[in-house]
């Protein structure tokens with residue numbers, strides 16, 4: 001049985017004061033014995049603060065993006081080694097808000113995925129289709145292509161001990177979450193696509209993202225191929241996030 005994982009993606013939200021309240025509340029609410037992997041991904045400037053509030057908590061932390069280079073003249077970028085220094089264990093890669101707004105290519109995303117793995121952190125790769133693509137019935141083709149670039153560049157085994165977040169673009173920030181059946185169908189498709197490598201088939205976690213909230217989390221997480229969630233807005237509220245984490249204790 002794969003251990004479930006719930007990741008909070010804070011996006012560009014928070015301040016020292018509001019994070020302090022949120023992190024303190026989470027550290028208090030989440031017991032050491034939690035059977036779920038719980039992760040928060042704050043904006044870069046708050047990684048130090050996050051590290052200090054969570055150091056005695058089972059909650060891990062990560063970043064929302066990373067550079068595809070190790071170091072050098074790349075103004076505005078943050079490297080994997082910098083994230084490592086702040087104790088980050090996870091990095092979200094290829095979120096649709098980034099790939100759309102900053103025209104990030106599948107090749108760039110693949111390189112970042114490899115960099116994160118090489119640094120010993122866990123990549124959380126976001127894949128998913130737009131509404132037009134779903135309506136055209138080509139969602140599996142779209143997701144397949146997003147995965148194929150990584151497979152072509154680094155082989156299927158790179159997905160060992162990784163996390164894939166299926167995030168249909170139409171469900172992000174819209175309050176229109178995918179139905180548990182829609183999520184399950186795509187998760188099963190992804191798992192079957194990557195199951196020829198035994199190690200990957202055992203260790204890969206596939207989580208759902210897009211308008212997860214305390215009301216729909218349990219149903220989504222109950223589906224056999226849904227290993228948890230990537231949570232945006234609801235991760236900014238300690239009670240909502242705690243409740244979603246509880247829903248993963250199944």
Ligand code: PGA
Pocket residue numbers: 009167171172173174175209210211212230231232233234
């Ligand atoms: P949402 O965001 O939960 O606010 O829809 C999810 C995400 O973009 O990761």
